[in-house]
Amino acid sequence: MLGGQRSGKTRQAENRAIAWLRTPGHEAVVVATATVSDEEMAARIARHRADRAALLPRAGCVEEPRELAAVIRLHSAPQRLLVVDCLTLWLTNLLVPEAVGSSSPALDDTGWQAARADLCAALAAAPGPVVLVSTEIGLGSVPADAATRRYIDALGDLHREVGAACARVSWVVAGQALAVKA
Secondary structure, three states, X not given: OEEOOOOOHHHHHHHHHHHHHOOOOOXXXXXXXXXXXOHHHHXXXXXXXXXXXXXXXXXXXXXXXXXXXXXXXXXXEOOEEEEEEOHHHHXXXXXXXXXXOOOXXXXXXXXXXXXXXXHHHHHHHOOXXXXXXXXXXXXXXXXXXXXXXHHHHHHHHHHHHHHHHOOOXXXXXXXXXXXXEO
């Protein structure tokens, strides 16, 4: 699920999980990548937790800001749908952890390429379905500073590679999902 901020990506992913859970024996796990960096983010995370509890009471939740490939390998199963929310924050946690209040080291380009390849390998090997949520931010002008250009370029590379690894890709705008790759 790709789209702009507040476009309805998460709700679309949750709706897929709701539909998945209607089948007896099916499970769902939400993999949340956000970290608390300030009061507003703490409130946002609390709101997401409350929304998930109301919409997906049968779904589990794993909060993991950095080790996404390992979580997919550990939790993916044929009867279990994973919803990863979101790749954008995962990338932030890896490339600019200080921006989210983390003391973890930032990955250099080699480390980032390895993490991206590891994620794509985990997705390819996942025995169950995985729904990924990510914000598309590369539609504007080229930023003036090198750090922001690096981040946007890395996110574009991630979207391209993950999109190639996925059977379906949807663009979400105004709460509506449009098939990009069916």
